[in-house]
Amino acid sequence: MKIAVITAFPPSKVTLNEYGYHLVKNFAKKDEVSEVVLLSDKTPGAKELDFENSHKVKVNECWSFNSYNNIMSISQAIREEKPDAVLINLQFMKFGDKKVPAALGLMIPMVLRTSGVPTVSLLHNILEQVDLESAGFTKNKVAQKIYNFIGTTLTRFVLKSDVVAVTISKYVDVLEKKYHCNNVKVIPHGTFDSIEEPSFELAPGPKQIMAFGKFGTYKKVEILIDAAIIMRKRTSEKIEVVVAGTDSPNTPGYLDSVQQKYKDVEGIHFTGYVEEKDVPRIFGDCTVVAFPYTSTTGSSGVLHQAGSYGKAVVMPDLGDLALLVEEEGYKGEFFDPESAESLAVAIEKIFNNDDHRKAIAIQNFKAASALSMDKITDMYMDTFKEIIRSKK
Missing domain, CATH: 3.40.50.2000 (Glycogen Phosphorylase B;)
Structure with a gap:
């Protein structure tokens, strides 16, 4: 054919x-x-x-x-x-x-x-x-x-x-x-690739919160950085934030403005456009994948990728993401999309309990593997x- x-x-x-x-x-x-x-x-x-x-x-x-x-x-x-x-x-x-x-x-x-x-x-x-x-x-x-x-x-x-x-x-x-x-x-x-089962152990180095995609419309970075700032006040552990991706076409200059706003905050990394060959490393290095969304516009490719790399996730309890979790068997911690404190608490539940993190990661890998x-x-x-x- x-x-x-x-x-x-x-x-x-x-x-x-x-x-x-x-x-x-x-x-x-x-x-x-x-x-x-x-x-x-x-x-x-x-x-x-x-x-x-x-x-x-x-x-x-x-x-x-x-x-x-x-x-x-x-x-x-x-x-x-x-x-x-x-x-x-x-x-x-x-x-x-x-x-x-x-x-x-x-x-x-x-x-x-x-x-x-x-x-x-x-x-x-x-x-x-x-x-x-x-x-x-x-x-x-x-x-x-x-x-x-x-x-x-x-x-x-x-x-x-x-x-x-x-x-x-x-x-x-x-x-x-x-x-x-x-x-x-x-x-x-x-799920993009039928990959081998990943390691569910923590990557070496500081714990990383990673967000992936095109930012500025319904994907907002500020709440993620604010949540990290809140978490740092409650722990001596080093925490990094990785913003992997670019501006949405509808909001040119958004990430530059965020970088300027938080220029004095340490441990915030902006990768720019992520080449296909670098995607496994970006996901592999992070501890949790975050979804700092104010709304959703469809099924989430990022959630499927997080699953395929065996990652725990934190996501807003709204719209299509919540539906997808229910339909396809993903797991994660949920947060109020308008509250940095709520996001911080959701991430802490994963950071502070490694057995819990692993259980979510394994379940997400299973969900992703079922639909290669x-x-x-x-x-x-x-x-x-x-x-x-x-x-x-």
């Missing part, structure tokens, strides 16, 4: 690039896949095809972030490549952070469906579950209504796919109820086959 995957892909910094990498990597492993056509965004550097069977991947750089022409160029690439099935790795700001290119990009599933190509859209978040204000879109109530109307319209375009895959079962209920559709199914996010990316791509293969059969 010849599969096309429409996605951002490293060295691109566009959202979902890492997820795209692991999708393509795992499709290329399948014996029944003869070729993976990577329909990716254009990047100055070569695509990072540093995995087994990469010779089965054909790169076609056919779109650009914020381009008005993506819908045409992707359609043309599909006509040229003639894949048996297409998977679109999608969220609302996938093709641009400007309104028109973003909206045009979300019309691609509808265009592909009308051309007869079996199409699955993986929708990582749905607007119905996003708090527009805390996620950094807009505080204006009128603007929020406009966004919701536009979001509803764009969701209808995405639902023109043969199948829409979502990562949390609640999303199926929400979409079916609102849009009266019957082509939505759950395919979990999955290998199994997730099998689910997509089965979905492609069902669509192809239904069209005969």
Whole structure:
């Protein structure tokens, strides 16, 4: 089977690039896949095809972030490549952070469906579950209504796919109820790599609290640093904070402002963009992975990564994170997302009881291992086959 995957892909910094990498990597492993056509965004550097069977991947750089022409160029690439099935790795700001290119990009599933190509859209978040204000879109109530109307319209375009895959079962209920559709199914996010069982022992050196991602909208660093300051007053133990990642595209300059604000606080490390090869070290060195979120916008890739590296986590008891913990069997300490004291207490429960830390870490590894990316791509293969059969 010849599969096309429409996605951002490293060295691109566009959202979902890492997820795209692991999708393509795992499709290329399948014996029944003869070729993976990577329909990716254009990047100055070569695509990072540093995995087994990469010779089965054909790169076609056919779109650009914020381009008005993506819908045409992707359609043309599909006509040229003639894949048996297409998977679109999608969220609302996938093709641009400007309104028109973003909206045009979300019309691609509808265009592909009308051309007869079996199409699955993986929708990582749905607007119905996003708090527009805390996620950094807009505080204006009128603007929020406009966004919701536009979001509803764009969701209808995405639902023109043969199948829409979502990562949390609640999303199926929400979409079916609102849009009266019957082509939505759950395919979990999955864990990036089927790795060997990690060491659950503490890494040498000071205990580290690590947060990973793009910061500034609903991921805030201040509460994490404030929690560390509170903890340091209650212990002589050395504690470090690692902020691994970059600004969200919606909040340029955010991390610079945080660094300036806390420039006199020791033991705070900002890594900048984390290359794929450095991810295991970043997770391996930390004691706990923290989620300093004020809201959530979908299933958390960071939680799955924390699980795969056998890490304890502290997270806010809200939205999709709480759902994910319940559905997929993760464990952690919860905190009030508006209270640094609450976060400090949650971290202390893990720092001060190593048996408890290990128990959470082991459970999270088990949860992550149960849904490896290998199994997730099998689910997509089965979905492609069902669509192809239904069209005969």
